[in-house]
Amino acid sequence: MHGAGSMTAMANFPPVDGSTEPHEPEDDAARPAAGADQSDLELVRRVQRGERGAFDLLVLKYQHKVVKLVARMLRDPAEAEDVAQEAFVKAYRAIGSFRGDSAFYTWLYRIAVNTARNTMASRQRRPLDYEADLSESEQSAVESRMRHGDTPEAVALSDEIHRTVNDAIGALPEDLRTAIILREVEGLSYEEIAEAMDCPVGTVRSRIFRAREAIDRSLKPLLD
Amino acid sequence: MRSAVAAAALLIAALGAPLAEAGDRSAGEWLEQMTRALASLNYDGLFTHTAGNRSETMRIVHRYEDGRSMERLVSLDGSGREIVRTPEEIHFYMPDRRVVLVEQRSDEGSLLRTLPKPGPQLDAVYTLSVQKGTKLLGREVRILDIRPRDDYRYGYRLWLDEKSAMPLRSEVVNGAGVAVEAIHFTRLDVRDRINSRELEPAVDAAGFQWMRAPRRLDARVAAAGDWRPRKMPPGFRLVATRVHPMPNSPMKMTHLVFSDGVATVSVFIEPGNAAGPTPPESTSVGSANAFSTQVSGFVVTAVGEVPQATVRDIATSVAPAEAQPAPAQPPKDH
Amino acid sequence: MTDQIREQMSALLDGELPPGEVSLLVRRMARDAELKRAFGSYVLAGETLRAPGGRVASRGFAARVAAAIEISEGVVGPVAADEAPVVAPRRWWRPAAATAVAASAALAAVLLVRPDGDSGQQFAQRSGAPAAAPVMTMPVVGGASLTPAQSQRLAGYLVVHGQYASPIGRRNAWSNALATDPGIARVNVENPEAR
Numbered sequence: 141m142h143g144a145g146s147m148t149a150m151a152n153f154p155p156v157d158g159s160t161e162p163h164e165p166e167d168d169a170a171r172p173a174a175g176a177d178q179s180d181l182e183l184v185r186r187v188q189r190g191e192r193g194a195f196d197l198l199v200l201k202y203q204h205k206v207v208k209l210v211a212r213m214l215r216d217p218a219e220a221e222d223v224a225q226e227a228f229v230k231a232y233r234a235i236g237s238f239r240g241d242s243a244f245y246t247w248l249y250r251i252a253v254n255t256a257r258n259t260m261a262s263r264q265r266r267p268l269d270y271e272a273d274l275s276e277s278e279q280s281a282v283e284s285r286m287r288h289g290d291t292p293e294a295v296a297l298s299d300e301i302h303r304t305v306n307d308a309i310g311a312l313p314e315d316l317r318t319a320i321i322l323r324e325v326e327g328l329s330y331e332e333i334a335e336a337m338d339c340p341v342g343t344v345r346s347r348i349f350r351a352r353e354a355i356d357r358s359l360k361p362l363l364d
Numbered sequence: 365m366r367s368a369v370a371a372a373a374l375l376i377a378a379l380g381a382p383l384a385e386a387g388d389r390s391a392g393e394w395l396e397q398m399t400r401a402l403a404s405l406n407y408d409g410l411f412t413h414t415a416g417n418r419s420e421t422m423r424i425v426h427r428y429e430d431g432r433s434m435e436r437l438v439s440l441d442g443s444g445r446e447i448v449r450t451p452e453e454i455h456f457y458m459p460d461r462r463v464v465l466v467e468q469r470s471d472e473g474s475l476l477r478t479l480p481k482p483g484p485q486l487d488a489v490y491t492l493s494v495q496k497g498t499k500l501l502g503r504e505v506r507i508l509d510i511r512p513r514d515d516y517r518y519g520y521r522l523w524l525d526e527k528s529a530m531p532l533r534s535e536v537v538n539g540a541g542v543a544v545e546a547i548h549f550t551r552l553d554v555r556d557r558i559n560s561r562e563l564e565p566a567v568d569a570a571g572f573q574w575m576r577a578p579r580r581l582d583a584r585v586a587a588a589g590d591w592r593p594r595k596m597p598p599g600f601r602l603v604a605t606r607v608h609p610m611p612n613s614p615m616k617m618t619h620l621v622f623s624d625g626v627a628t629v630s631v632f633i634e635p636g637n638a639a640g641p642t643p644p645e646s647t648s649v650g651s652a653n654a655f656s657t658q659v660s661g662f663v664v665t666a667v668g669e670v671p672q673a674t675v676r677d678i679a680t681s682v683a684p685a686e687a688q689p690a691p692a693q694p695p696k697d698h
Numbered sequence: 699m700t701d702q703i704r705e706q707m708s709a710l711l712d713g714e715l716p717p718g719e720v721s722l723l724v725r726r727m728a729r730d731a732e733l734k735r736a737f738g739s740y741v742l743a744g745e746t747l748r749a750p751g752g753r754v755a756s757r758g759f760a761a762r763v764a765a766a767i768e769i770s771e772g773v774v775g776p777v778a779a780d781e782a783p784v785v786a787p788r789r790w791w792r793p794a795a796a797t798a799v800a801a802s803a804a805l806a807a808v809l810l811v812r813p814d815g816d817s818g819q820q821f822a823q824r825s826g827a828p829a830a831a832p833v834m835t836m837p838v839v840g841g842a843s844l845t846p847a848q849s850q851r852l853a854g855y856l857v858v859h860g861q862y863a864s865p866i867g868r869r870n871a872w873s874n875a876l877a878t879d880p881g882i883a884r885v886n887v888e889n890p891e892a893r
Contacts (some may be wrong), residue, residue, distance in 0.1 A: 175715030186802055188568065188821055193728020193766070199763050200738045201711065203755040204745040208891045211753045219711050228763045230441075235457040237444025239566045250421060253442045258418050273813040298746075323712060324744040349708040356739040360774050363739075363757050402865040413873040420877055424869070437869070447857065447872050456857045467858060481712040500821065534866055545870055578718065586849055604862060619863040628867050630859040648853055649874045652859075654852060667855045669867045 175329060180244040187235050196233070199228055202245060206252045213256040222292055223259050259356040300362065309357040319347035372402030391492035394508050397529035399479055400521065404428045405430070405528065408562060409552035410440070415545045415650025427558040436563045448565050459566040464574045486625045487493075489513055489599035498521055500532045501552065510626060515539050516597035516674045517627045518651055523525045528554055534653035538671065545650035588633045588662050588684065589618050595681035597674060599624035622668075629678060630667030644680075646672055710746075741877070847862050 144179075180201075185203055206227060211220035231251050244364055286319035293324045315337070323331045389397070421440040428434065444459045449469065456465040482492065490510050497507040503525045510520040523533040523544075532552060535543040589607070600622040607616035618633040619676045642693035644657040655675040656665040659682055666679035709715040715723065719812050727733045736758065746756060853875040860871035 169723050178717075179710060179713035179715065179720070182717055183724070186721070186724060191724060191728070194724050195767070196729060196734065196760060196764055197710075197724065199739065199760045200734065201741055203738075203759050203763075204742065204753075207747070207755040208753045209757070210789065217753070220753070221756065221762075223758070223765055224755070225763050229766050232767050233460055234441075234444035234840065235437075236569050237446070241566075247441075254420065254441045261418070275824075298752065301742065301754065302750045305743055306750070309747070320743075321747065324747045330712065345709055345714065346705065347714070349705040352708055352740045352743055353704070355743045356736055363753055374739060399865060401869065413870075413877070415870075415874060417876070418877060420873070422876065437876065443876060445876040446749070454857065454861065458853070465857060469861070470744075488774060522866070531866065534869075536870060545874075547869060547873065562734050574730040608858075618857065622700070623862075623864075626864060628859070630855070630862065632855065648858075649852065649877070651870055652856060652874050654855060655840065665857045669863065669870060 177243045181240050184235065184238055184244055188238075198244065198248075198329055198341035202248060203215070203228075205245070206248065209249065209252055209276070213253070214260065217257075217324070222254055224252065226259075227255040232253060259353045261285050304358050304362055305355055308355040310352075312354055316351040316354070319344055323348050381413055388421075389494070389495040390482075391508060392486075392591065393505060394494050395480050395482055395492060395510070395526060398508070398531055401529040402426075403479075403530070405530065405554055405558075407530065407552060407554045408633075409549050411547050411549040411552075413547050421550075423493075425558060425562045427563060429557065434563050436565070438566060444567060446523065446565055446567060448563065457565055457569060457572075459567050459569075459572075462572045464572050465571050466575060479624050481650045485599065488515070489597075490519075490626060490658065495652060500525075501549065503527065503532065505532060509533050514597065515671065517624065518544070519668050520626065525552075530554065536669065587654065589617070590622070591633055591659075591662075591664075591682055591684055593666075593678045593681045594629060594683050595677050597620060597670075597677075599623070600629065606614050627669050629666055629670055629675065631678065631682060632667070633666045633682065634665075646676065648672055660684060703733065704736055707733065708740060711737065725788050 183194045183198050187198070203224070207224045209219050210224045210227065211217040214220055227248070231248050234251070238244065249260060278315065309320070312320075317332060318337060322328045322336060323330075328336065330341045330344045333344045337344065365422045376461075406427050406429070408423075410421060410423050413420050414421050421639075423436075423438050425436045427435070432451045433449070434451060435449040436446065437448075437619070437633075438444075438642060439466075444457075446457045450453045451469070453469055453512050454467040456467070456670075457511055458464070480486065485491075490512055493509045493511070494506050495509075497505040499505065500523050505523045506526055506629055508520075508522040508524055509523070511521050519537040521535040521537055522531045524530065525532055530552060534546065534549045536545040592602075601624070602620060602624045604619075604621040605623070606619040608619060620631040620633075622629045622631070642653070646656075647654045651669045652667065653670060653672045654667040655672070655678075656663060657679050658664070659680075664679050664682045666675040666682075703723065703726060706719060707727065710723060727737065742754065745752070784802055856871045856875040857892065860868040860875065863871055
């Protein structure tokens with residue numbers, strides 16, 4: 141049979157170098173513990189079974205990441221929240237199709253990137269230029285957004301939040317401070333932190349909780 | 365109903381004899397080889413689909429085994445919709461509408477006539493050319509250009525992998541040279557075999573409304589079954605006629621399929637509303653254009669990968685059989 | 699006591715809460731605005747630690763998303779504090795028994811919304827789905843997009859048509875049928891090429 145031999149000997153194409161496929165941004169350094177993916181999957185399952193509250197938690201968990209991501213891509217960062225909101229609504233409506241083949245955030249990330257892209261393209265009101273490589277034009281778009289920066293209010297608020305959190309962390313006892321930094325910045329699991337700090341997992345869990353409570357006490361008046 | 369294996373053998377045979385080595389293939393041979401690859405290879409890929417100002421990421425899984433082909437196309441962001449083509453049926457999952465549409469799969473014979481087949485008939489309406497391109501996905505490519513000789517149809521630009529002839533990128537181009545639709549693979553694995561699991565839908569369709577044709581079709585009258593468009597662009601031939609049952613009506617919907625070897629246009633004819641005439645309506649998504657109008661109490665809709673003016677001309681020219689001169693060639697009935 | 703719940707929330711955020719405890723906690727959190735607020739605070743602390751001075755979502759963002767979802771589901775009016783799923787028909791709370799209602803295939807979708815405005819009410823009532831939106835009358839000058847029912851109709855045509863198209867044509871037709879917001883432009887009948 142003509143060609144049959146060469147067909148079976150066909151090699152796989154190497155994966156693209158990633159420039160056209162969305163990937164995690166560099167500053168999103170927190171590597172989620174394996175359990176976090178599992179916990180997200182639990183929440184998604186609940187959403188799929190009709191527990192809307194579970195989706196609220198996913199929104200709470202990823203709202204900053206998505207807003208930040210979208211703001212980087214849009215010409216006007218002031219509309220980042222509108223577009224981010226649209227992305228979450230899309231994700232909710234499509235939740236039935238999420239199967240857990242990838243992490244939930246990876247799936248959500250793609251939806252957000254696409255929503256932002258479509259928003260940008262629909263503003264320009266002309267067909268995409270296929271002579272330019274798609275990834276190139278997106279990259280330069282990202283760069284010019286960053287030069288424009290955020291709205292003044294957003295910048296002021298995030299500065300103050302940063303200061304407050306910093307001060308609260310600084311005031312923490314050393315063991316609480318270490319625990320939360322290992323978790324949030326280094327992305328270690330409770331097990332790994334327990335090993336690093338030479339204490340039981342239950343203690344790790346308690347320390348992280350108490351650190352968060354202390355930060356919350358400082359943040360709460362700021363955001364009320 | 366011919367067996368699937370025999371139909372598949374017919375399909376492969378129709379695609380032509382063994383072709384020359386990649387180096388000295390003509391454009392027509394590249395077109396044939398691409399068509400054969402799309403139909404008979406096993407592959408799993410991710411692509412970006414862009415139409416107008418929208419783009420989506422999609423996954424396609426295609427299996428060809430024991431003379432039967434199966435396919436699954438799924439939207440990876442946004443809608444969560446997917447289409448699964450099983451040996452017998454086509455399932456279109458719409459989670460946002462909580463609906464699954466089920467369509468009987470056409471037998472392979474009629475599909476042969478819409479496959480691109482280089483030759484004088486194709487040359488009459490398109491010019492083909494091929495040139496070497498820069499690498500895509502790390503592979504050597506040839507760029508195949510299919511240029512229409514008139515404005516009734518679109519052109520195509522296809523970046524074919526030299527080794528497998530699979531299109532790694534494809535564009536539909538309008539008369540102004542602007543791409544109105546594009547598919548761009550970001551990953552494409554051609555495999556020895558595809559696991560059945562990859563062809564199962566990701567959508568959990570429990571509680572969805574399933575819409576399917578009844579198994580037993582009683583004898584019903586085809587709506588305007590012998591109506592034909594009086595105006596067709598050069599090169600288009602009627603390649604299939606179908607009827608589909610309709611709810612709440614003794615009549616069936618007539619479906620005519622026309623092809624010029626590259627582009628395909630469907631004409632649907634259904635009974636109109638007794639309440640009054642239907643205003644004409646045009647819609648457009650990517651390279652697909654549709655035009656609906658009312659002719660003597662029937663609603664005629666033309667849909668196809670051709671410009672808006674073409675579907676409009678076709679739909680508005682559909683007329684009852686007695687109003688027409690005898691057709692140039694007898695229609696093929698199924 | 700509350701501390702115990704909040705500690706569970708903290709563990710949930712890290713993916714370290716035993717699966718058996720998740721369900722009860724999620725239900726509790728859904729009913730309690732203060733718990734949600736505290737959860738949000740824990741999230742914010744982490745984001746700030748990782749990317750100081752970076753853009754964050756403003757207060758009330760999550761609530762706006764929840765409201766937008768309500769609107770998109772067609773639920774109007776106050777939502778009961780008790781989020782038990784009896785309230786309005788949520789999408790995934792319909793009975794599992796599939797209703798194989800229609801007498802035709804993909805074209806049933808086409809025929810649910812016909813250009814004359816006959817929107818297949820019979821189907822809508824039987825399945826409990828909301829009635830199809832009324833069809834817009836022509837001509838409409840540039841840019842107006844189709845109702846969901848109309849795009850479903852076009853998707854139905856594309857699915858059937860796609861079967862008969864060439865492989866590239868089928869891929870395009872079906873990709874368009876799959877797109878959520880296919881960017882369908884309603885073309886002015888007076889000047890069809892103007893886009």
